[in-house]
Amino acid sequence: MPDLTHVAKLASVLCCGVLLAGCNFFGSSEASDAQKRGADLIRANGCATCHSIPGIGDARGNIGPPLDRIGTRVFIAGMLRNTPENMVRWLKNPQAIIPGNAMPNMHLNDAQARDITAYLAELH
Ligand code: HEC
Numbered sequence: 001m002p003d004l005t006h007v008a009k010l011a012s013v014l015c016c017g018v019l020l021a022g023c024n025f026f027g028s029s030e031a032s033d034a035q036k037r038g039a040d041l042i043r044a045n046g047c048a049t050c051h052s053i054p055g056i057g058d059a060r061g062n063i064g065p066p067l068d069r070i071g072t073r074v075f076i077a078g079m080l081r082n083t084p085e086n087m088v089r090w091l092k093n094p095q096a097i098i099p100g101n102a103m104p105n106m107h108l109n110d111a112q113a114r115d116i117t118a119y120l121a122e123l124h
Contacts, residue, residue: 031122038119041112050103054123063102071123077101087120088113 031039039055042048048059052066073082077098080086089096091113094103108116 032118034115034118035122038115038117041108041116042119045106045108047116055119067120067123069124071121084114084117084121087117091116 042053042056042059047053048056048061050061050063051059052061052068053059054068070076070082076082076086076090077094079097080090088110091106092108092110093105094101095105
């Protein structure tokens, strides 16, 4: 007869794992308010039309690069060091940085660009 206590322990560990995995980053309290606002702004501004972005519904746009690991990328658009300040600059006016590139100036204000930056920084 197998040791049922052992099986029960294993089962509870597995369940915990599934629950934790299910409780994704953005549903959890770990996501800061800025990140949550950032996610809403990403949805509201249609970034998903051009980018695939984890955590943003079915964002599968393929005009711009995927943003799935943008938090670890060294350069933004291959041009700017990937710092929060530079990401804000890029988001506020990508045309000023690479004139003629396909990402439009979305007219984000500073606070909006910062919230989106907080969201993107967590994509690893
Ligand atoms: C009309 C299409 C379009 C829209 C809408 C758009 N982007 Fe982009 N985005 C691009 C393109 C194209 C690039 C690549 C620019 C380049 O490298 O020259 C880009 C680049 C980026 C980059 C740098 C990516 C990298 O790999 O370095 C970030 C970050 C980014 N976009 C975020 C956003 C966010 C956030 C929004 C919404 C506020 C948004 N984009 C809206 C087309 C778009």
